[in-house]
Amino acid sequence: MGIFGNFFKKIKYAFTKNELNDDFYDELEQTLISSDMGVITSEDIIEEFRAEVKKRMIKDVDNAQKVLREILIDKLKFDEVEFSYPMIITVVGVNGVGKTTSIAKMANYFSKLKKNVMLVAGDTFRAAATEQLDEWATRLKLKIVKQGEGADSASVVFDGISSMKAKKADVLIVDTAGRLHTKVNLMKELEKINNVAHREYPEAKHLNFIVLDASIGQNSLAQVEAFKQSVDIDGIILTKLDGTAKGGVAYPIVKELNVPIVFTGFGETINDLSKFNVEEFVDKILM
Amino acid sequence: MALFQGLGERLNHIFSKLTKRGKLTELEIKEAMREVRVALLEADVNFMVVKKFIATVSEKAVGEEILKSLTPAQQVIKIVRDELTTLMGGENVKLEVSPKPPTVIMMCGLQGSGKTTLSGKLALSLKKQGKKPLLVACDVYRPAAIDQLKVLGKSINIDVFERGTDNPVKTSREAIKYAEKYMLDTVIIDTAGRLQIDEKLMQELKEIKKEINPTEILLVIDSMIGQEAVNVSTAFNDALDVTGVALTKLDGDTRGGVALSVRSVIGKPIKFCSVGEKLTDLEPFHPDRMASRILGMGDILTLIDKAQEAVDEKQVKEMERKFRENSFTFNDYIAQMDNLNKMGGLKSVLSMLPGIGGKIKQLEESIDEKMLARNKAIIQSMTEKERENPDIINGSRRNRIAKGAGVQVSDVNQLIKQFNQSKEMMKQLKNNKRGGMANLMRMMKG
Numbered sequence: 001m002g003i004f005g006n007f008f009k010k011i012k013y014a015f016t017k018n019e020l021n022d023d024f025y026d027e028l029e030q031t032l033i034s035s036d037m038g039v040i041t042s043e044d045i046i047e048e049f050r051a052e053v054k055k056r057m058i059k060d061v062d063n064a065q066k067v068l069r070e071i072l073i074d075k076l077k078f079d080e081v082e083f084s085y086p087m088i089i090t091v092v093g094v095n096g097v098g099k100t101t102s103i104a105k106m107a108n109y110f111s112k113l114k115k116n117v118m119l120v121a122g123d124t125f126r127a128a129a130t131e132q133l134d135e136w137a138t139r140l141k142l143k144i145v146k147q148g149e150g151a152d153s154a155s156v157v158f159d160g161i162s163s164m165k166a167k168k169a170d171v172l173i174v175d176t177a178g179r180l181h182t183k184v185n186l187m188k189e190l191e192k193i194n195n196v197a198h199r200e201y202p203e204a205k206h207l208n209f210i211v212l213d214a215s216i217g218q219n220s221l222a223q224v225e226a227f228k229q230s231v232d233i234d235g236i237i238l239t240k241l242d243g244t245a246k247g248g249v250a251y252p253i254v255k256e257l258n259v260p261i262v263f264t265g266f267g268e269t270i271n272d273l274s275k276f277n278v279e280e281f282v283d284k285i286l287m
Numbered sequence: 288m289a290l291f292q293g294l295g296e297r298l299n300h301i302f303s304k305l306t307k308r309g310k311l312t313e314l315e316i317k318e319a320m321r322e323v324r325v326a327l328l329e330a331d332v333n334f335m336v337v338k339k340f341i342a343t344v345s346e347k348a349v350g351e352e353i354l355k356s357l358t359p360a361q362q363v364i365k366i367v368r369d370e371l372t373t374l375m376g377g378e379n380v381k382l383e384v385s386p387k388p389p390t391v392i393m394m395c396g397l398q399g400s401g402k403t404t405l406s407g408k409l410a411l412s413l414k415k416q417g418k419k420p421l422l423v424a425c426d427v428y429r430p431a432a433i434d435q436l437k438v439l440g441k442s443i444n445i446d447v448f449e450r451g452t453d454n455p456v457k458t459s460r461e462a463i464k465y466a467e468k469y470m471l472d473t474v475i476i477d478t479a480g481r482l483q484i485d486e487k488l489m490q491e492l493k494e495i496k497k498e499i500n501p502t503e504i505l506l507v508i509d510s511m512i513g514q515e516a517v518n519v520s521t522a523f524n525d526a527l528d529v530t531g532v533a534l535t536k537l538d539g540d541t542r543g544g545v546a547l548s549v550r551s552v553i554g555k556p557i558k559f560c561s562v563g564e565k566l567t568d569l570e571p572f573h574p575d576r577m578a579s580r581i582l583g584m585g586d587i588l589t590l591i592d593k594a595q596e597a598v599d600e601k602q603v604k605e606m607e608r609k610f611r612e613n614s615f616t617f618n619d620y621i622a623q624m625d626n627l628n629k630m631g632g633l634k635s636v637l638s639m640l641p642g643i644g645g646k647i648k649q650l651e652e653s654i655d656e657k658m659l660a661r662n663k664a665i666i667q668s669m670t671e672k673e674r675e676n677p678d679i680i681n682g683s684r685r686n687r688i689a690k691g692a693g694v695q696v697s698d699v700n701q702l703i704k705q706f707n708q709s710k711e712m713m714k715q716l717k718n719n720k721r722g723g724m725a726n727l728m729r730m731m732k733g
Contacts, residue, residue, distance in 0.1 A: 030334055036513035039328045095536065096399030096509060127442070128435035135430035149438075213399065217331030217513025217544070240398070243482045245515040268428070 020053060020064060028068075035248025035285045038218050041255070045071060065286075072282040075251060078260035081235045085115065085170040086204040088161070088197050090122075091237070092190060092227055093211035095178030098239035100129065102211050102265055103173050104136035105273035106237075109263075111140065115170040120160035121146035122153040122193060125177035125186075133175050140270070143167065153177065154192045161200040172204075187230045194231050207234045209262060214240045214247035224253050235262035238276070242266040246285045316348045323367065332544030333517045336374075336551050344370050368578045374547050375574035380556035383530065385502040388472040389421070391463060393499070394533075395492055395523060396507035398480030401535035403432060405507055405561050406477040407439035408569040409533075413473050414445060421471040422447045423462040425455035425495070426479040436477055443566060446471065455479070456494045463499055476501070483522030496527055504529045505558065508545060510537045516548045524553040531558040534572065538562045546577060615710055617666045617674035624659060661694060662702050668692040677706060 025046060032042035052058075052067050089106070093099045100123070107117045119137050121144060123129035130146050137144035145160040157174055164172045174197070176190060197206060208231045212220055227233060236257070238247055241264050250261060261276040320341050327337045347366045384390050392409070394402045403426065410420040422440050424447060426432035433449050440447035446469075448462040459476050466474045478495065481488035496504065506520060506529045523529055532549055537560045550557055557572040609615050666674060668691030673680050680688070680703060689696040 033328060033334050034514050036331075036515070039325050094511070096401055098399060126435070127438035128431045131434045132429070132431035139430075213509075213511075215397070215513060215515040215519070216509075216511045217515075218329050219331065219511045223511075240482075243397075243515065244484060244518050245513070249513060 020050075025050070031286065032248060035246035036215075036217050037248035037251050037285075038221075041252045045075075045251075069282060069286065072285065073278050076254055076261065076276075076278045076281065078254075081207065081260060081262050084205045086164065086172070086201070087170065087207065088164075088172045088174065088201060088204050089207045089209060090174040090176060090190075090193060090197065090231070091209050091211060092176050092231065092233075093178060094223055095126070097178070097211045097213040097216075098265060099123075099178060099211045100132050100136070100175055101268075102237050102239055102263070102273070103133065103175050104140065105265060105270055106263065107136070107140055107142055107171075107173055108270045109273055110171045111142070116167070117142055117171045117173065118160065118164055118167065118169045119144040120157055120172060120174040122156050122160075122174045123177040124149055124151045124153050124156065129175070129177070143169075153189060154196045157193050157196050158200060161197065165201065187226060190227075190230045208232060209235050209237050210257075211237045211239055212249070212253065214238050214249075215243055215245035216249060218249065218252070220249050221252055221256060224256055228257060233257050233259055235259050237261075237263045237265065239265035241284075242272070246287075247281070248285055250281070313349050316345060320345050320348075327544060327547070330544035331511075331513050331516070331548075333514055333548040333552065335517070336548050339551070340370065340374065340547070371547065371578035372575045375550045375577060376556045377574055379571050379573045380531065380558055381571070382558060383502050389463065389466040389474045390472065390503070391474045391476065391499055391501040392503040392505060393459075393476045393478065393495065393501040394505050394507055395478050395527065395529070396480060397482065397509070397519060398429070400480060400507045400509045401561065402426075402480060402507045403435050403439065403477050404566075405533055405535055405559075405569070406436065406475050407443060407445075408561055408566050409559070410440070410445045410473075410475055411443045411566050412569050414443070418473045419471045420445055420473040420475055421462065421466045421469075423459055423474060423476045424449040425458055425476055427452040427455055427458075428479045432477075432479070439566070455491060456498050459495050459499050483519050483526075489522075489526050492527055503531060506532045506549075506555070508532060508534055508549060510534045510543045510545050510560070512545055516545045517552050520549045520553045524555065529553070529555055531556050533557070533559040533561065535561040538564075538568065543577075546572075550574075617669060617677055617706065620706065620709075621663060621666055624663060661692070661698065662705075664692040665689075665694060665699055665702050677703065 028049075029042055029046060032045060033039060037045070048071055049068050052071065053064055056063070056067065058064050058067060091099055091103055091106075103119065107119060110117045119133055119142055121130040121133045123133070124147065127149070130149065134144055134146065136142075143163070145156060145163050147156045147159070153176065160172055160174065163169075174193065176193060177186065194206075194208065197204075210224065210227055210233050212224075224233070236250070236253065236259060238250060238261050241247055254261065261281075263273050264276050264281070266272050266274075323344070324337055324341050327340065328334065332340070344367055347370070382390075382392070394406055396402050406422055410422050413420045422436055422445055424433040424436045426436075433451070437447050437449065448458070448465055450458040450461065455478065462476070463474055465471075476495070476499075478492060479488065481492070483489065504527050506523050506527075508516065508520065512519070520532070532553075532555055534543070534546060534557055537543055546557060546560075549555075557574075560570050560572045562568045562570055609619055665688060668688045669680070673684060673688075685696050685699045685703075689699045692699070
């Protein structure tokens with residue numbers, strides 16, 4: 001296959017006098033920045049790579065590429081997020097990143113594991129957000145708890161949990177309003193949702209996932225920081241990896257949050273979601 | 288949060304270092320440019336665009352031009368700003384209007400870029416300008432997308448044409464016939480979001496274009512997008528030869544490097560930017576103003592535009608007189624607050640003022656929009672006489688007002704204190720034009 005080899009092949013004369021030359025490092029920096037890794041992270045990684053190449057006295061392209069790949073993989077390696085039931089997953093993120101679609105995909109994922117899944121339409125802000133989730137619930141034959149547009153989202157969550165207990169459901173997935181992270185009041189609403197969930201069902205497993213669009217740039221860092229201030233983030237769902245965006249922004253984000261990427265989304269259909277595969281992801285960046 | 292705050296702050300920081308030095312040497316420019324480069328890349332400007340930008344600016348900064356300037360730093364800022372302006376297209380480009388109505392505007396872009404909301408905003412803005420728009424729902428793939436447009440249309444009282452999940456090519460053709468029949472002069476077609484590499488869906492867009500021959504094809508781009516902006520805009524432009532770009536979600540603290548990238552890669556004008564969640568939050572894109580904003584120089588021009596829209600001339604004159612005579616009353620206070628709201632709220636106005644940029648974060652925490660609403664309630668619990676003569680408000684009146692507004696007496700006291708401070712502040716502003724802004728800031732924080 002050698003997908004990964006492509007980047008190294010592009011650079012014909014990577015070595016001068018048995019050392020990786022500046023052209024190589026320039027090209028590498030460009031590759032990393034083009035993947036949306038950001039200047040600072042790219043520079044850090046290159047520095048680490050330089051040191052490692054020197055330490056191991058590497059003199060050939062094959063071994064150099066192995067080292068780089070190792071470094072890139074290592075940075076995204078985490079223990080898996082454990083699922084235990086009953087479980088309440090609250091999904092947060094800004095507008096348009098693919099929250100609702102990811103929720104539907106996750107619901108499908110857990111349904112396939114033979115879990116009894118319920119949805120909560122907690123996005124009471126955007127026009128027709130509830131209808132969108134409702135439509136998915138119908139297609140997936142899932143129970144959905146909802147109130148009207150403009151309802152208090154924490155109260156919808158409250159209803160959801162009551163219903164979850166009554167129906168003895170295993171998984172409750174809560175949709176929340178997409179918000180720009182600069183809106184303080186809307187961020188407070190998230191806190192409230194979390195408080196209600198913990199209070200009403202303390203014995204359940206609680207997870208907060210943030211949905212990020214693979215094509216976004218460095219601004220997503222500010223987003224993530226703001227969300228982190230409101231709620232504890234337990235994992236990342238990286239969407240829209242089916243485009244040509246490389247999603248290198250995952251590096252600074254994972255570093256900032258110190259939590260793993262749990263799922264990746266890569267298409268429009270309900271099955272286009274999988275557990276995060278770090279090797280595949282890194283190979284795409286270096287493609 | 289001010290638009291482009293991040294980039295502006297960084298460049299300011301870089302140039303404040305320059306100011307402390309004398310004349311610029313080639314080496315110093317190189318050093319400054321290295322920081323400009325990082326700032327631009329961190330602002331998500333595309334790698335290649337940054338490269339080109341730095342080359343051009345360095346060339347212009349080195350040599351004769353710089354020697355002529357009074358302060359080298361100012362000269363460099365000017366060169367950077369002019370180059371940013373040029374790169375973003377120079378001047379605002381307006382929407383084309385078809386000589387034979389209806390004018391047809393077709394929206395396209397990635398999923399989640401904000402096409403549907405933007406369609407609504409544009410329709411509302413055109414309606415305000417006296418046009419008769421029709422919204423057309425052609426997003427037949429995303430669940431409830433049609434509902435979303437219908438809800439939007441209803442809230443702004445604009446017709447929404449839909450044919451369920453029928454073929455979008457057919458739907459758009461019928462929509463135009465509908466517009467012709469009912470004398471609607473602008474048709475806005477909301478298409479489904481798609482990836483630029485999805486050949487089947489891109490083909491569908493080409494077919495819609497061929498069928499209805501739109502006056503405008505606007506590419507809607509999320510301003511939070513990263514390096515990918517270049518691939519996306521190139522692909523859409525190659526397929527459709529778009530006529531312009533609309534940037535959405537510019538109200539986050541996104542540094543908006545995308546404005547530079549897209550414009551310089553496809554060479555099509557950015558016509559609008561969408562700056563908030565309210566349907567009125569749509570602005571024409573002005574490259575010169577945006578460049579100034581990037582450099583932290585504020586955006587007074589936009590503010591003036593907004594003020595003109597919100598406030599009528601007579602009111603302004605009257606207010607001016609009252610300021611002068613210092614006969615400002617609680618009724619005026621409410622009128623002012625309503626105007627502020629019409630302009631997008633206090634925060635949005637503040638973010639556009641020069642010199643406040645860096646401080647906006649602290650300010651934002653001290654301003655609570657709810658508090659403003661509470662103040663309004665307090666004032667509305669006053670009698671007409673009390674509003675016009677705040678001096679007569681004694682202890683028992685304060686008690687009654689507090690009860691009426693459902694607040695504590697201390698809240699009423701606080702408002703009256705603030706009101707008196709504002710009057711004091713106006714006096715100072717009048718007497719002391721320089722430094723007025725700094726005083727204003729101090730008082731607002733207090």
